[in-house]
Amino acid sequence: MINRKAIAVACVLVLSALALVGCGGKESGQKSGEGQQAKMETIYIGFTGPTSGGAAKYGQNCIDGMNLALEEINSKGLSVGGKKYRLEVAVLDDRYRPNEAATNARRLVQQNKTSVVFCPHSGGINALAQFNEKENFLIAGYTSSPAAEQLGNKLLIRIPTPFTWYLVEGGFIDQAMQRFGKNAVCVPGVHEYAKAWTDVFIKAWEKKGGKILGNYPVDYTSEADFYTPVSKALAGKPDVMFIGGPSEPTGLVIKQARELGFKGGFVVMDQAKQNEIERFLKMEYLEGFIGTGAVEDYATSSDYATKVGKTNKGAVVFLEKWKKRFGDKEPTSEASYHYMTMFIIAKAIELAGTYTDPKAIYAKLPAAIEALPDEQMTRVIEGISDTGGFINVTLGCHVKNGKRESFTMFAPPEYKAKKVQPR
């Protein structure tokens, strides 16, 4: 009896310990880049992100994008103050944790003397934003959470499209309402990002005269089966389902909704990508999918770029280079954005004539974006705002009659008004 109790207690202890340990990670101080230009001095660009554990692939995609850009930059060398330098990414693993991102950033600044630190998650960006102005480094933040810009940080760049912009005129909601109807139900993930997205979606949907039949968040990564929540969501006979989490579980939700007889459309958070879902789901299930566009879409369509007086050359060049370098590996948005941002940062360093003064580099960003040639602009951006956000032109993807169709979304006019003119 006592023995059994002891075992039960031990079970609980071990299981909770396991939950705490999670997926173990490694400390990797690896430095990537090519070493052929040994004569030139090196400028380090910092990166703190997940390179182990469940999100390792995501972190690696970011790094691959940056390094792809560096290969080109380093082949000529970067001239700063009349001297040639090569650039290198110094990578530290933070396992997606804000506290480790903060430690890493300090290490990168102290050891590698870097004045720019890339971080691809909102938790880490928030942590770094607490002290980056004081400790003098620039954050290149890859997060589509609009909250990053509201911190009032003077040394922060927000790279990808904020998710609120997917709901502009002609965006996700207009697409879904016109085709399917006004009754929507939400089955989003339970993570912080999904919660914020869902709140914004519900407000925007109701503002356009739509009705929300219910909001049933489920844990996309630890649910054994989505039939229960999906059955419940469909009981109200919705026209549109709002869903979103990592691509694969999102695909599973779509599949199960179709099996349960849902005929309407899906508005999908930008975290899930149509091209990743398509790999394991019948296209007929994806009819009416409305979500963010894939890297390929930016290369195959061009009018999104011509509308703002640019071309889609950057996206085409990036895809070619990626295929040549990585073969079958799927090119992702984070890779394409990090690739372009690396060019922008390098250009800003060149224009500022210093790599040690982040304020000077930051001040040259508008000019660097202006000077960026089309073939390096994998995503068309119209400039940078006074809160440090890229003014992105974004493509959406709407599956109609078994085919993906792109539609263009521009930054809201009131945001565009905040554009900083190059000096």
Added chain:
Amino acid sequence: MDLFLQQIINGLTTGSIYCLVALGLTLVYGVMHLPNFAHGSLYMMGAFITLTLIKSSGLNYWLAMLASAVALAAIGIAAERLVFHPLRNAPHANNLIAAVGLLLFLEGLAHVIWGPEFWQLPTPYDRVVQFLGLTITQQRLFIVAATLVLLAGLYLFLKKTLVGASIEAMSQDRKGASLVGIKVSRVSMLTFAIATGLAAVAASLAGPINLVYPSMGHIVILKAFVIIVLGGMGSLPGAVLGGYILGLAESMGATYISMAYKDLIAFAILVLILSLRPTGLLSGGVK
């Protein structure tokens, strides 16, 4: 009413998977007094082996499942021989630590071999069946039916065959069983083989309606532990009952109480049952 019936069926499907996993866990616990934390990882290995067999050699779904069950049984025996058998006289904590070690090892192995991505197990039975206004895929019907067949088979095996009886004898009284000439180590190996084989079948059945990835065992093992505590540690009928109770409680709770508190409801039931019956619902197995 439709929703109610639909959720009953949804609960039975998940309950069936829970059942098969919990059976293996309780079987090993009954015979060896070992809470096998690695059971969830063995479940994951089963799914990956079936996936690999179908993808690489285009094997029939059922044959792949069978082959995976056999492979997992072999892995189970190896685990018993290499990890747990050498520790049979060691303090109990060593067994627990070894089980956790095995868990981490298997998960790391899966990361190395198959990577961290999500996979989906293809099934030839993706068709949707409609009856009485209910929607269910063939695969889900198979899950429920296959579980019943396996349960019946396991019952007959344990009750009607000598080998089965020796497993039951060991779970009732280890010392007594060895005194009457039952070979303890052979029964231990057999138990592990059956338990891991069942896990492989459960994973292969659940694979098509879910996703296959290295940490897929975590949720399942947590639920399975709840189930065997609920049903009575070491009790086979308890595991079956507990599995279906948990599956139904989750789907009903999510529908009629709150989606957000789905897991909370399941654990509240556990607390309630344990406070009324501290040894679990049916604590026949282990004395």
